[in-house]
Amino acid sequence: MSAIDQLFSELRQSKKKALMPFVTAGDPNIETTEAILRALGDAGADLCELGIPYSDPVADGPVIQSSYQRALESGFKLQQVFDLGKRLTGDAMLPRVTMVSYSIIHRIGMETYIKKAVEAGYSGAIVPDLLVEESAEFAKLCKASDFSLIQLVTPTTPRERQVRIAESSTGFLYYVSVTGITGERTALPTDLVDNVSWLRGQTDLPICIGFGISSPDTAAQLAPVADGLIVGSAIVRRIASASGKENVVRSVTEFVGQLRKAIDDAT
Amino acid sequence: MSSASARPHASASVPDSQGRFGDFGGRFVPETLTRALDQLADEYDRAKKDPEFQRELAGLLKTFVGRPSPLYHAKRLSNSVGGAQIWLKREDLNHTGAHKINNTLGQALLTLRMGKTRVIAETGAGQHGVASATACAHFGLPCTVYMGSEDIRRQKPNVFSMKLLGAEICAVESGSKTLRDAVNEAMRDWMSSVENTHYIIGSVIGPHPFPMMVRDFQAIIGRETREQCRDTFDRLPDCIVACVGGGSNAAGMFYPFVEDDGVRMVGVEAGGRGNAPGDHASPLSFGDPGVLHGSYSYVMQDEDGQTCDVHSMSAGLDYPGVGPEHSYWMATGRVDYIDCGDDAAMQAFDQLARTEGIIAALESSHAVAKAMTIAAEMKPDQHLVVCLSGRGDKDAMEIARLRGVTF
Ligand SMILES: Cc1ncc(COP(=O)(O)O)c(C=O)c1O
Numbered sequence: 001m002s003a004i005d006q007l008f009s010e011l012r013q014s015k016k017k018a019l020m021p022f023v024t025a026g027d028p029n030i031e032t033t034e035a036i037l038r039a040l041g042d043a044g045a046d047l048c049e050l051g052i053p054y055s056d057p058v059a060d061g062p063v064i065q066s067s068y069q070r071a072l073e074s075g076f077k078l079q080q081v082f083d084l085g086k087r088l089t090g091d092a093m094l095p096r097v098t099m100v101s102y103s104i105i106h107r108i109g110m111e112t113y114i115k116k117a118v119e120a121g122y123s124g125a126i127v128p129d130l131l132v133e134e135s136a137e138f139a140k141l142c143k144a145s146d147f148s149l150i151q152l153v154t155p156t157t158p159r160e161r162q163v164r165i166a167e168s169s170t171g172f173l174y175y176v177s178v179t180g181i182t183g184e185r186t187a188l189p190t191d192l193v194d195n196v197s198w199l200r201g202q203t204d205l206p207i208c209i210g211f212g213i214s215s216p217d218t219a220a221q222l223a224p225v226a227d228g229l230i231v232g233s234a235i236v237r238r239i240a241s242a243s244g245k246e247n248v249v250r251s252v253t254e255f256v257g258q259l260r261k262a263i264d265d266a267t
Numbered sequence: 268m269s270s271a272s273a274r275p276h277a278s279a280s281v282p283d284s285q286g287r288f289g290d291f292g293g294r295f296v297p298e299t300l301t302r303a304l305d306q307l308a309d310e311y312d313r314a315k316k317d318p319e320f321q322r323e324l325a326g327l328l329k330t331f332v333g334r335p336s337p338l339y340h341a342k343r344l345s346n347s348v349g350g351a352q353i354w355l356k357r358e359d360l361n362h363t364g365a366h367k368i369n370n371t372l373g374q375a376l377l378t379l380r381m382g383k384t385r386v387i388a389e390t391g392a393g394q395h396g397v398a399s400a401t402a403c404a405h406f407g408l409p410c411t412v413y414m415g416s417e418d419i420r421r422q423k424p425n426v427f428s429m430k431l432l433g434a435e436i437c438a439v440e441s442g443s444k445t446l447r448d449a450v451n452e453a454m455r456d457w458m459s460s461v462e463n464t465h466y467i468i469g470s471v472i473g474p475h476p477f478p479m480m481v482r483d484f485q486a487i488i489g490r491e492t493r494e495q496c497r498d499t500f501d502r503l504p505d506c507i508v509a510c511v512g513g514g515s516n517a518a519g520m521f522y523p524f525v526e527d528d529g530v531r532m533v534g535v536e537a538g539g540r541g542n543a544p545g546d547h548a549s550p551l552s553f554g555d556p557g558v559l560h561g562s563y564s565y566v567m568q569d570e571d572g573q574t575c576d577v578h579s580m581s582a583g584l585d586y587p588g589v590g591p592e593h594s595y596w597m598a599t600g601r602v603d604y605i606d607c608g609d610d611a612a613m614q615a616f617d618q619l620a621r622t623e624g625i626i627a628a629l630e631s632s633h634a635v636a637k638a639m640t641i642a643a644e645m646k647p648d649q650h651l652v653v654c655l656s657g658r659g660d661k662d663a664m665e666i667a668r669l670r671g672v673t674f
């Protein structure tokens with residue numbers, strides 16, 4: 001049982017929903033990322049998704065794209081993610097997963113990636129460009145290390161395929177709310193709640209909704225149907241617009257606190 | 268590297284149903300695009316077997332594009348080199364001035380068959396953008412072309428043509444502002460618009476089924492060449508040379524000859540200004556297998572898997588990746604890949620203009636340069652065919668700038 005499985009079983013028992021902020025590693029530098037990760041637990045987050053900067057992210061909108069570019073321009077190296085993980089020890093630390101392109105995993109080798117990630121305390125990976133058809137080998141290696149491989153379902157995924165993806169996902173299932181790239185949305189598709197509810201009936205795996213959640217209001221709307229919510233661009237934008245580590249941390253934790261309250265009030 | 272004897276023989280029966288050319292190819296894209304890619308693969312499969320589709324495409328290639336393109340004997344060039352007879356497959360004489368139109372007409376027809384109502388495309392040199400805009404104007408489809416701002420600067424005539432044809436141009440300011448960034452931006456558009464939009468990829472790159480489908484649409488180049496060689500010198504050529512950006516003119520030229528072991532094939536990548544990382548655009552010569560833009564193939568990346576910046580004076584070759592079938596052909600030893608630098612390509616450009624009266628695209632000039640070197644080592648009774656993928660009108664202003672000429 002990975003730390004993620006553990007977390008969701010506890011949350012389900014206490015009828016709580018997970019709040020999962022997304023933070024880009026190394027934006028604007030790795031020290032700031034570390035300070036944010038250390039503060040997220042107290043701010044009300046349950047799990048953290050650490051985005052690994054990639055030069056050609058086709059699923060990302062301008063906010064996350066430019067955070068990747070900022071990190072790479074300031075000299076981000078993959079090894080920093082593993083070193084950072086090793087520094088983040090202790091009970092107060094949240095379970096964390098990486099969002100990472102398969103281009104990066106392939107480059108350093110699937111086994112090496114899993115080994116280094118596990119040693120650094122990461123519990124799983126979301127690999128947005130690794131389709132279920134291409135993932136058999138990586139999935140097998142992840143299983144052997146009790147490392148979750150979180151698969152994605154989108155509004156364009158046919159229903160039989162959604163079930164197949166759910167069967168091969170571990171940790172949780174990532175439900176992409178919109179047909180599109182990451183970025184804040186003022187309105188989400190009207191059939192989103194119905195679609196997630198349908199999927200709910202097909203799998204016991206926790207379902208987390210991500211892409212487009214920009215405010216406590218949207219979080220409150222979606223919290224009842226999901227096991228967790230992922231908030232990315234709205235956080236990355238706050239990181240980009242505050243200056244200095246302290247201000248960044250304050251801005252992020254305040255926002256995370258608002259999301260937490262909205263989610264708890266709605267469930 | 269496996270030993271030569273253990274190397275699998277290159278087959279023309281690739282890719283498999285997963286889009287694999289040996290180890291290469293596949294589909295590495297966000298889940299959002301899967302349904303559209305499946306739909307495209309299915310529709311292409313049906314179209315391929317549909318005589319009506321084939322008739323319509325063949326008719327357009329004949330009366331709209333002007334095919335078959337001639338196979339021209341470059342006698343003065345051959346004599347000045349003093350080796351094999353050099354023949355030019357004149358894709359530069361196609362409507363819109365390059366091979367790209369062979370592919371865009373096929374994909375535009377598929378767009379209509381799939382009931383999609385909008386087209387997007389990326390472009391480097393602007394030739395694929397112009398060919399997409401042309402196909403869309405022909406069929407009355409709205410067309411948006413993504414183009415890096417550096418390429419907009421160096422290929423101005425094509426930018427204006429696209430506008431004349433009614434296409435919308437989106438300047439891409441991210442990354443290196445060249446072809447690779449234009450592909451990223453087009454893919455992002457497609458992520459949101461996939462329900463009603465078809466993405467006409469301009470080369471044999473991207474996720475399955477694009478590398479296979481674009482190759483098939485371009486294979487008319489090689490099929491015509493086979494026939495024309497038989498008609499003019501009664502046998503297959505000894506050697507074929509083509510430039511390789513993403514690899515579509517080369518794939519279209521090479522594919523029909525893959526199982527003819529007597530025909531040597533050489534792909535020419537952009538050697539830029541030197542062998543150091545960042546100075547060239549030659550992933551097959553200097554890169555490693557990796558994943559870029561949806562498929563597994565050779566790519567220029569750093570030790571973390573970040574795509575490297577590349578350089579070529581020619582916008583159409585200035586790309587860090589290459590189509591997966593070329594990686595397969597390299598791995599099987601079927602095709603030799605070499606690189607040609609900016610300066611040598613520029614010299615070949617001048618030589619072809621002055622000895623034959625043909626202003627070639629800078630991309631194609633890379634192939635011409637290496638063809639001359641290879642021909643020089645062959646005998647006068649041997650035949651070498653170069654794919655002259657496009658004409659150089661688009662490059663005139665940039666060449667003037669590089670030479671400090673104002674007009
Ligand atoms: C004339 C010409 N040749 C070659 C290329 C390179 O593309 P490919 O390698 O796909 O043929 C281009 C691309 O823009 C081009 O315009």
